[in-house]
Amino acid sequence: MNDLIKVDESGKPTAKELYEFLSPNDKSHYSRWAKTNIEDNEFYQKGVDWWGFATVANGNETKDYKLTIEFSKHLCMLSRTERGKQARNYFIEVEKRYKKIASPETVSLQAKAKNAEARLINARRKDAEFLLEVAKQSKTLSSESRELLTINAVERIAGEGFLPRPKVDKLYSATDIAEENGLSPNMVGRIATKNNLKIDQYGITVLDQSASSAKQxxxxxxxxxxxxxxxxxIADA
Incomplete structure (x- = not known):
């Protein structure tokens, strides 16, 4: 639907927009038209059907009004012109559109969507808090791992990956080296511990998912x- 006359987020037009559409060649009588048809109208009430406010254009203050759709349709009928009929039909369509937006089904779907979004944001926040706490409390993680945890925490909240990662060389797990040498990962770990090889010079400490629980x-x-x-x-063992 083309917007013949601007309306706000609730479908309300301003009196000035309506008048300029109804009387495009006679804009000089707007103030008189507004007083007669809006302020002095005994059937439509201030604060119910219309709300006055001031605007400033080219240094001059002008009074304008927000109008309900129902009042707008009435003013269109008063014009008794083809443009008035066109504007009234337009407001009927606007009314249908905003009634649909405000229908119980639509409101329910919007509420469910907002609720789902809130749960997702809360879950991401809890994930981020956990990652930051691990990065803060762990005494064994490398500086690179703590930096990665912090980056991941920020991106969990932001919902996208945009922060640069620290540069890390190719890394090997105990399982990788065990398979390479026909040993068990536990044996590789014992040899590394015995020879004091689990130090910053030789790699980093990361978090892995436990095979027997949900812990890392x-x-x-x-x-x-x-x-x-x-x-x-290994060769010397």
């Missing part, structure tokens, strides 16, 4: 230098 547990990832040192320790 610290796990060391080896960089290439750590891998080489661990391979040598």
């Amino acid at each position: 547990i610290p796990s060391f990832r080896y960089n290439e230098a750590g891998r080489q040192a661990l391979l040598k320790a």
Whole structure:
């Protein structure tokens, strides 16, 4: 539907917009028209059918009015012109549109959508708080892992990935190195601990999902230098 006359978010036009549509060639009598048809109208009430307010254009203050759709249709009928008929039909369509928006079904769907959005935002906030708490409290995580947790927390709330990640070299888990050498991951872990290889020089500590619960547990990832040192320790074992 084309907007013949501007309306606000609730479908209300202003008297000035309506008058200029009804009388495009006679804008000089707006004030008199407004007083006669709006302020002095005994059938339509201030604060119920219309609301006055002031506007300033080119340094001059002009009084304008917000009108209900019902009052707007009445003013269109008073004009007794083809443009008045056209405007009235337009307001009938506006009324249908806004009644549909305000229907119980529409309101219910909007409420459900807002409720779902609120739950999603709350879930993201809780996720972010958890990640920040882990980054703050963990004594074993590397600085890179804490930085990644903080970035992920911010992006959980923002809902998008836009922050740069710290540059991290290729990393190897104990399982990766165990498979490479025909050992168990537990054996690789014991050799690394015995040779004091789980240090910043040789990799970083990250969080992995526990195989037996929903908890996340610290796990060391080896960089290439750590891998080489661990391979040598395995060979010497």
